[in-house]
Amino acid sequence: MxxxxxxxxxxxxxxxxxxxxxxxxxxxxxxxxxxxxxxxxxxxxxxxxxxxxxxxxxxxxxxxxxxxxxxxxxxxxxxxxxxxxxxxxxxxxxxxxxxxxxxxxxxxxxxxxxxxxxxxxxxxxxxxxxxxxxxxxxxxxxxxxxxxxxxxxxxxxxxxxxxxxxxxxxxxxxxxxxRREIEGHIADRLMEALWREALHLVNDGVATTEEIDAAVIYGCGLRWSLMGTFLTFHLAGGDAGMRHMLEQFGPALKLPWTKLEAPELTNELIDKVVEGCEHQAAGRSVAELDRRRDDFLVEMLDLVQKYWPEAEGLEGRI
Ligand SMILES: NC(=O)c1ccc[n+]([C@@H]2O[C@H](COP(=O)([O-])OP(=O)(O)OC[C@H]3O[C@@H](n4cnc5c(N)ncnc54)[C@H](O)[C@@H]3O)[C@@H](O)[C@H]2O)c1
Structure with missing residues (x-):
């Protein structure tokens, strides 16, 4: 071939x-x-x-x-x-x-x-x-x-x-x-769910784009890059793992915390999101931010490989 x-x-x-x-x-x-x-x-x-x-x-x-x-x-x-x-x-x-x-x-x-x-x-x-x-x-x-x-x-x-x-x-x-075709496949379904919630938080005036990104960067995002959602929550249950985690936090799933329906993309919301991102970029161009992200990812990929040496498909140069 x-x-x-x-x-x-x-x-x-x-x-x-x-x-x-x-x-x-x-x-x-x-x-x-x-x-x-x-x-x-x-x-x-x-x-x-x-x-x-x-x-x-x-x-x-x-x-x-x-x-x-x-x-x-x-x-x-x-x-x-x-x-x-x-x-x-x-x-x-x-x-x-x-x-x-x-x-x-x-x-x-x-x-x-x-x-x-x-x-x-x-x-x-x-x-x-x-x-x-x-x-x-x-x-x-x-x-x-x-x-x-x-x-x-x-x-x-x-x-x-x-x-x-x-x-x-x-x-x-x-x-x-x-295994089964669905709109958005797997990863975009996950990203879309988070994205909808993030837009609601901006729309409702709960947080700025920068504050929401900080919650990901310094909190859940760091864990996700190594363990994803499921294994991360397995650890959140202490020694008893996922079973205890579900016993403890399962009832909260029934509370109407998350919205799931996307907010209306009004001009006001678009302005808030765009202005928030421009404030975060602080005059740096997308190409500059691309290079910063790439430098980070190069080191991050090494770390994922180091901590998951047995992961299928991650061997060698990725
Ligand atoms: N941007 C992302 O983060 C991302 C991630 C994963 C997958 N995708 C998917 O990748 C695809 C492309 O997205 P993108 O973000 O690169 O879009 P883009 O708008 O940056 O690029 C699209 C390119 O297609 C070219 N094009 C238009 N008509 C064409 C034609 N008839 N023949 C050949 N080329 C033509 C355009 O000139 C342009 O260069 C989409 O299906 C998108 O869903 C995007």
């Missing part, structure tokens, strides 16, 4: 895939209709490269192994792995995936980065081999975060997901197979 990744759509996520593949010594062929895309991608890879160097580059890794082409068909021809990253609009995704499906080699795997759509909804317009169109949902920054959620649809055969797992592992990722 050739080590070539085809990237369709080179925004934040497409560029993240490009940087990851290049750092792993792959060839990358990219297509994006925006005339500014090529320059943007070069700048993106330049910005990401120092942290990728610190993580350790694969043999042959070279930003010059990226080629931009003028059509989707030229980008996907001959590729073993194709990653679709166009904007999150169902009609557009369907159109682009149908075009990829028509032009791709029969044994190619076609992964969509969609954050929310189910693979069966994406497969519908594909007439060639729709079963190989799967969801392969990454996390920003794609070049550092190892998780990729793999989801098959109604016409996906089990073997296709296993093949995809192997391919994404070759990109040094940690595939998580989602």
């Amino acid at each position: 050739s080590h070539q990744l085809s990237v369709i759509g080179t925004g934040v996520i497409g560029n993240g895939w490009i940087a990851r593949a290049l750092a792993n010594g792959w060839d990358v062929v990219a297509f994006d209709p925006d005339p500014a895309a090529k320059a943007r991608t070069r700048a993106f890879v330049d910005n990401a490269w120092p942290s990728l160097q610190r993580r350790g580059l694969a043999e042959g890794a070279d930003p010059a192994r990226l080629t931009f082409v003028e059509s989707l068909e030229a980008a996907v021809a001959g590729a073993g792995l194709i990653q679709e990253n166009v904007p999150e609009r169902l009609a557009l995704k369907r159109e682009i995936l149908a075009a990829i499906d028509a032009a791709a080699a029969p044994d190619a795997i076609i992964g969509s980065s969609t954050s929310g759509f189910k693979p069966s909804d994406l497969q519908q317009a594909c007439t060639n081999a729709p079963g190989r169109v799967i969801v392969a949902h990454p996390f920003n920054p794609v070049y550092l975060l190892p998780l990729v959620e793999l989801v098959g649809g109604e016409v996906t055969q089990p073997g296709q997901i296993e093949q995809a797992q192997a391919r994404y592992r070759e990109l040094a990722m940690r595939p998580l197979v989602v």
Whole structure:
């Protein structure tokens, strides 16, 4: 299998895939209709490269192994792995995936980065081999975060997901197979729940964006990066673990603490959230904050690896 990744759509996520593949010594062929895309991608890879160097580059890794082409068909021809990253609009995704499906080699795997759509909804317009169109949902920054959620649809055969797992592992990722397709997969469901609550807290004037972020940064977030929700709460129950935790805090689950329904995104709420974030950024550009986050993640990944040496898929360079 050739080590070539085809990237369709080179925004934040497409560029993240490009940087990851290049750092792993792959060839990358990219297509994006925006005339500014090529320059943007070069700048993106330049910005990401120092942290990728610190993580350790694969043999042959070279930003010059990226080629931009003028059509989707030229980008996907001959590729073993194709990653679709166009904007999150169902009609557009369907159109682009149908075009990829028509032009791709029969044994190619076609992964969509969609954050929310189910693979069966994406497969519908594909007439060639729709079963190989799967969801392969990454996390920003794609070049550092190892998780990729793999989801098959109604016409996906089990073997296709296993093949995809192997391919994404070759990109040094940690595939998580989602057993049943649902909107938002697994991780976005969790992030969405927290996000709704956070917006309510701002909307109700309980806390600023900065205060809510502090609650995550100095509290629950530190624990989550090592143990997630369940194992963290298992420890919260003391020696008796989760059973005692549920006995103690279970009744609170019935109290109407959390809202779950999203608040109305009024102009006032949008202003509060945007102004709060700008205050937190304190004049630093997104690119500057990207570099700070990347430096942190490089060290954090080492720590996760150090404290979970037995974790599947986290061995070696991730
Ligand atoms: N941003 C995130 O944090 C995040 C995380 C995980 C997954 N995703 C998913 O990744 C996908 C892309 O999101 P993004 O944040 O990179 O969006 P983006 O807006 O940054 O980039 C989209 C890119 O697609 C290009 N594009 C538009 N029409 C196209 C076409 N017909 N053919 C090829 N390219 C086309 C645009 O020019 C742009 O460069 C979405 O499905 C999103 O849900 C996003």
